[in-house]
Amino acid sequence: xxxxxxxxxxxxxxxxxxxxxxxxxxxxxxxxxxxxxxxxxxxxxxxxxxxxxxxxxxxxxxxxxxxxxxxxxxxxxxxxxxxxxxxxxxxxxxxxxxxxxxxxxxxxxxxxxxxxxxxxxxxxxxxxxxxxxxxxxxxxxxxxxxxxxxxxxxxxxxxxxxxxxxxxxxxxxxxxxxxxxxxxxxxxxxxxxxxxxxxxxxxxxxxxxxxxxxxxxxxxxxxxxxxxxxxxxxxxxxxxxxxxxxxxxxxxxxxxxxxxxxxxxxxxxxxxxxxxxxxxxxxxxxxxxxxxxxxxxxxxxxxxxxxxxxxxxxxxxxxxxxxxxx
Numbered sequence: 001x002x003x004x005x006x007x008x009x010x011x012x013x014x015x016x017x018x019x020x021x022x023x024x025x026x027x028x029x030x031x032x033x034x035x036x037x038x039x040x041x042x043x044x045x046x047x048x049x050x051x052x053x054x055x056x057x058x059x060x061x062x063x064x065x066x067x068x069x070x071x072x073x074x075x076x077x078x079x080x081x082x083x084x085x086x087x088x089x090x091x092x093x094x095x096x097x098x099x100x101x102x103x104x105x106x107x108x109x110x111x112x113x114x115x116x117x118x119x120x121x122x123x124x125x126x127x128x129x130x131x132x133x134x135x136x137x138x139x140x141x142x143x144x145x146x147x148x149x150x151x152x153x154x155x156x157x158x159x160x161x162x163x164x165x166x167x168x169x170x171x172x173x174x175x176x177x178x179x180x181x182x183x184x185x186x187x188x189x190x191x192x193x194x195x196x197x198x199x200x201x202x203x204x205x206x207x208x209x210x211x212x213x214x215x216x217x218x219x220x221x222x223x224x225x226x227x228x229x230x231x232x233x234x235x236x237x238x239x240x241x242x243x244x245x246x247x248x249x250x251x252x253x254x255x256x257x258x259x260x261x262x263x264x265x266x267x268x269x270x271x272x273x274x275x276x277x278x279x280x281x282x283x284x285x286x287x288x289x290x291x292x293x294x295x296x297x298x299x300x301x302x303x304x305x306x307x308x309x310x311x312x313x314x315x316x317x318x319x320x321x322x323x324x325x326x
Contacts, residue, residue: 029161030130032193033111036172044161045171047132048138051156061154062118067140068105071302073178077102105137106178108298109223110325111197115174116141131159176314189218193297197291205286212289213237216263219300220244226305227251237264259292 036045059240064070078122081099103116112133116126125141128134143152164167196211224232224240227247232240241260246250266289 008282028131030112030132032194033113033129033175034190036129036175037190042163043168044163045168047160047162047167048124048126048128048134049158050124050126050138050142052124052150053148053154053156055122055125057118057142058148058150060141061146063140064103064105069107069109069298070136071106073106073252075102075104075178075300077145103141104174104178106175107133109294113175113178116172127167127174129160135159147319189215189222189297192218193293197292200286200290203283205283206281208286209263209281209289212263212293213266215293216260216296219297220260223252223300223305250298256296256299256304259296263289263292288322 029046031044064076073323079100079102088111099120101118103118105114107113110130112128112130112132114126114128114134114137116124116137118124124138126134126138130135139152142155143150157315188320192211192215196208196215199205199208199211217240220237220240221232224230224235224243228243235243237260241257241264245254245257266285
């Protein structure tokens with residue numbers, strides 16, 4: 001072993017380690033987050049367990065906060081042990097947690113969610129809807145981190161897709177908290193974007209753009225109600241965009257106004273109305289529409305309208321039998 005200090009090239013090292021970790025498992029797959037919103041029956045979650053053979057464990061905070069678009073819905077929490085005889089806050093189902101460091105990351109652009117628990121014995125437990133995203137998260141945050149630069153060989157790693165109902169339910173609860181969205185947000189927004197992605201994957205460029213435009217119109221109608229406290233009666237997408245454009249100071253930054261107009265205008269090019277036109281509506285048109293739509297959805301709910309993403313409601317049905325025996 002060479003005695004010189006390792007060179008800090010974390011990005012390339014992380015990519016190499018991620019590829020190696022991914023190649024070890026042929027069961028790589030991804031379940032759309034939308035699947036976890038409606039029901040938990042017959043659903044799986046990806047579980048990665050890693051036990052450190054060294055101490056201490058260093059975390060790459062820069063990777064978390066600067067390279068992974070850390071937002072208001074993401075969390076880094078330390079659950080500590082309470083004092084003897086100390087009463088727990090209600091509901092106990094949430095606050096009765098063993099000491100651990102807890103991380104969660106919602107990546108709406110990648111349609112991925114990852115939660116990570118690090119216990120007091122150096123074991124990392126990670127759950128996700130996307131095996132590749134979880135593996136990448138682990139490598140970027142825990143592997144080749146200065147000053148010790150421990151590699152994959154310094155971890156005992158196991159991976160599997162599991163159907164345990166309690167684990168899946170806990171994952172769904174954590175996901176609901178990370179989404180930070182209540183029923184005030186029209187569910188049609190997510191459905192429209194998911195349909196746009198499905199059409200894109202199937203090579204249906206025109207329907208993809210139509211659904212992108214619909215999703216943006218739903219977001220802007222929602223924004224109109226939020227900021228102007230009235231229904232956008234009789235207003236189309238262009239009318240709503242122009243209304244926000246005139247606001248001083250700007251509610252929606254000018255560069256996002258331009259992005260909205262770009263998707264709106266795609267519907268006016270000959271490709272969207274092919275009758276009597278030679279224009280061929282192709283993937284590049286759908287690329288522009290989908291990228292701009294997903295980017296604006298993320299910007300609106302994480303930066304423009306921050307109140308929406310800063311709190312949520314979690315309802316837990318109390319265990320009456322446990323209360324009676326307490």
